[in-house]
Amino acid sequence: MTMIAEKETETIDVQSRKHTISLLVENKFGAFNRIAGLFSAKGYNIDSLTVGPTEDDSVSRMTIVTRGDDNIIEQITKQLNKLIDTLKVTDLTYESFVERDLALIKVQTTAETRPEIMQIVEIFRAKLLTSARKRRR
Numbered sequence: 712m713t714m715i716a717e718k719e720t721e722t723i724d725v726q727s728r729k730h731t732i733s734l735l736v737e738n739k740f741g742a743f744n745r746i747a748g749l750f751s752a753k754g755y756n757i758d759s760l761t762v763g764p765t766e767d768d769s770v771s772r773m774t775i776v777t778r779g780d781d782n783i784i785e786q787i788t789k790q791l792n793k794l795i796d797t798l799k800v801t802d803l804t805y806e807s808f809v810e811r812d813l814a815l816i817k818v819q820t821t822a823e824t825r826p827e828i829m830q831i832v833e834i835f836r837a838k839l840l841t842s843a844r845k846r847r848r
Contacts (some may be wrong), residue, residue: 735798738764
């Protein structure tokens with residue numbers, strides 16, 4: 712049985728808070744390494760990082776989640792804007808956006824435990840992708 716679970720989260724308003732930064736970068740060799748290296752060199756931590764193509768093959772979108780106060784995030788934003796591959800940097804923290812976590816979970820089950828697992832799937836609004844029963848040989 713394979714399921715996908717999505718979880719919506721909210722940002723908590725504190726001094727050092729979670730920031731979601733969206734970048735449009737040129738889809739060139741080494742761009743990802745330069746951006747990750749910037750965080751490493753400055754001692755900033757990356758909580759989450761995703762990269763994906765856009766409708767333009769020459770541009771990729773990076774979404775970085777990091778933590779810090781407004782001054783640290785301002786420094787990160789300025790440093791990211793200085794990189795030659797960076798086209799646009801947006802801190803989404805103060806804008807309205809939807810944030811989701813995605814997990815693919817494979818669960819081994821028996822006929823006895825299947826109803827309980829299905830109940831958990833419903834509680835967390837997960838989606839059941841497949842339900843294959845293993846055949847005994």
